[in-house]
Amino acid sequence: MIVAPYGWLTLGGLLLSFVVWTRLARNDPRLLTIYLAGLFGALVGAKIVYFCAEGYLHLGASDMWRHLATGKSILGGLLGGYAGVEAAKRFLGYRRVTGDRFALIVPAGVLLGRIGCWTSGCCQGIEFSPAWFTVSDSSGHARWPAVPVEMAFNLVFLALVFALKKTRRLEGQHFHLYLVSYGAMRFVHEFVRDEPRVLGPFSGYQVAALAVVALGLWRFRSRSQERQHDSESKSRLVTDAQLELQATRLGTNRD
Numbered sequence: 001m002i003v004a005p006y007g008w009l010t011l012g013g014l015l016l017s018f019v020v021w022t023r024l025a026r027n028d029p030r031l032l033t034i035y036l037a038g039l040f041g042a043l044v045g046a047k048i049v050y051f052c053a054e055g056y057l058h059l060g061a062s063d064m065w066r067h068l069a070t071g072k073s074i075l076g077g078l079l080g081g082y083a084g085v086e087a088a089k090r091f092l093g094y095r096r097v098t099g100d101r102f103a104l105i106v107p108a109g110v111l112l113g114r115i116g117c118w119t120s121g122c123c124q125g126i127e128f129s130p131a132w133f134t135v136s137d138s139s140g141h142a143r144w145p146a147v148p149v150e151m152a153f154n155l156v157f158l159a160l161v162f163a164l165k166k167t168r169r170l171e172g173q174h175f176h177l178y179l180v181s182y183g184a185m186r187f188v189h190e191f192v193r194d195e196p197r198v199l200g201p202f203s204g205y206q207v208a209a210l211a212v213v214a215l216g217l218w219r220f221r222s223r224s225q226e227r228q229h230d231s232e233s234k235s236r237l238v239t240d241a242q243l244e245l246q247a248t249r250l251g252t253n254r255d
Helices: 005-024 030-053 064-070 074-092 099-120 146-167 174-192 204-254
Strands: 197-199
Touching (some): 005 099, 030 074, 030 204, 074 099, 099 146, 146 174, 174 204
């Protein structure tokens, strides 16, 4: 059996992320379990969203099993992967932030996957009037450069994450930023992608994109509230300690 370039690039992305995560797990073996749970959740979520968005259209077709076996959705992978990671962290009692690591691994993996899409000719944009930015499909028709646009987005986001890490800004929120920005980009971008429309002008992937944005916003807000609560708790502890110290000094002076 010959594995297509898309398959090799996907496997390469998985192997790279596994190696990186294995190194991180040296200090805490629970991290490897969390990674595997996230990977499993991503695979399941990718299949479910693909089936709901367009996979069901191939039911009964002669090539049904090929589509169902190979079809997957990045948006579904983000939703399922997040659920898998959070479930594993709760089960293992792991309370530290892991999202900033995924904010590097996931965009890099998506970038490799989109290179595979480019080489295999899938995930194309709608037909466009020939222009300097259009790309040609296998039939020679001009199309919107859907795959290059997503590749560029993930490259830009990786550069942003490196900048945030260097300046230590928004720590613990990097992956939430990815969810919001990628989900918003995909919602808008779907209008020029050649995908089945299930709700008027909207595709099933746009519904998933909104879910990704909602998840990112919800978790960004809750993480901010958690940080604020922790900061206030520490401030109260410091204040109480200072008051207790002052009371002790006053008592000593009276003696």
